[in-house]
Amino acid sequence: MTPSDDLFKPLSSEELDELEDFLLLDGHEDKSMTLDMLDGFLAALAAGPSLVMPSEWLPMVLDVEGRTPPSFVSPEEAARITTLIIRYMNATAGVFEDDPDSYQPLYDQCVFGDPEEEEFAVKAWALGFILGMELRWDDWIPVFDAVDEEGDSEVLLLTPIFLLSGTDENQPELTEEDRESWRELIPESVSGLYRFWQMYRAQE
Template sequence: MSDIKTDWPSSLDDNELDELDNYLRLHARDGHLLLDGVHGLLSALSVGPVQVLPEEWLPEVLHEPFADEAEGNRMLALLAKLNDSISAELDVDAYEPILGEMDTDTGPMLSAAGWCEGFSRGIDLRAGLWEKRLADDPSLMEMLGPVMALAVDEGILSAETEFEKLSDEEYDECLAQLPAVLGAVSHYWYEHPATEAEIDAFNQTGDTSNDHAAPPRQRSGHWVH
């Protein structure tokens, strides 16, 4: 786990991250997002074309009633703080993705599977806007290259052509590029916002489907930030 300390009040400390992580693990079912996935989801929404309100993304994270009001208020506060921390970190070039840690024969390794799954679901919440712009502007697709490579490598996205698995070095390089990728994508949508026509088309279709996403992969291990 990183020992880097943040200086802005919106970021969760390690104890708060542990608390949220434990809650999500305790209530997780097949296909539910864990902390790394929630961070990926909120990261996609933070850098996306339009605002997505909590009432729309919370159902992607919470799937059952809280045991009591105090617990519910606490988890909602932690999720709100996590959401706020992403834009705060991006603003000062201090964003770090929360990643999974997998046990292997050679020791623990970082895994972007959960983060990529969450990021994919975040894009799916505004799929129509993302897909149209990705089709119309190759530069946006190029910016997202490292995310796409990790997602395909982890089986989150399917490749149209045969895709060779990333080497360990290539995988680590893609991980290292994630903060710059998110910063660039956020700047892209700021400089080239969704047009009224694009938003109107999205609103008319109500496209929040997840039909084109690959089935969620099963994950284990602990988060690393």
Template sequence: MLDQSRRDQLEHILLALDDRAMVLEELDGFIAGLLVCPEPVPIGEWFAVAFGMTGGPTSVFDTIDQANRVLGLVANYYDDVALTLARQPESYRPLFPIDERNGDVSWELWMEGFAAAMDLRRGAWTKLLDVGGEVTAATAGLFMLADIARENRHELPEDEVARLTRQAPRLIPQWIVALYRHRLNKPEPVRSLADQPAPFVPGRKIGRNEPCPCGSGKKYKRCCGAN
């Protein structure tokens, strides 16, 4: 499981990257969304989203080695959250920032990360609304909180927005546990990231004039191949 020192290291690395990369609280919500998503999302796909590597001209990483170091820390964090949900669901706590001045809990940034994970498989999430019971209630609630966090609340009654905003810190962990339990009952359980191929390990020799796999947009010989 991820110890505090490695978590602090991950938080420091994320803050040092540019604004395209998620911060730790946002990444925590994103990972929770991946873990309860009705369909598996390949690591290469979601890692690119988490670090803003979806078509831009440059990468947030300087080298493949740096990308793999960050990937290793993120994979440990992912597995830590998964283990908590599987073995000690009563202990699961989303990473919500707390205002030290008044003790207010800010869940919106976490929810933005969760919503980004929902966007990856929107159709599959919509199907959960037909499951019924706590699964449908959790899904509908998370859809509404995503809209509130993204300030897309034009179709929500103001009193409902106020209620959900007030109760979100209590409701979110309950909903995540319910959806994770539902996900585990599906034929294909959530796998550890240790069992999945790393996206930055090339399966063949990279040509010097090919695009660098770190996502920088440069030729390999002008980027990681020059190191």
């Protein structure tokens, strides 16, 4: 395996823990993404309509607003954490390229200590996905206007994500049953969005 191949190697559970620990360090936790938010963020970038270069999205991982340069204690730490995040992104993109239907958000691969922790993880994932969309919001606009072969609006693919994010202050609070129902639709929604942009680009 060459060094470039290493950049496409999925993170092990130990490496995911290492990355999560870094994001939760003092000085990072108030402005950096959580691991679940990062997972949603990278899903939006990988499944979305246009290429976003790492130089643009990487700074947002440690500062969601992108205002503060990443802080590392050493060049070695900077290289290590950056490599982990790039590998995470490449592995996410690889899932869509190889088998979009196999996509699973991180929270579906984890065991949680209590329902509140799980709900927080799902919400963070949805917020991360929306942050990824916002990097190329104008490029995402066609999905809001498109309809599928059955005449249904393609924007319905985004409904579970927006509802679970809780970003709409006028939205009634979801019941536990509602949250579970919408959550189950997330993998299908994300793979559907990936396919939409593939078809959309093919028709341009």
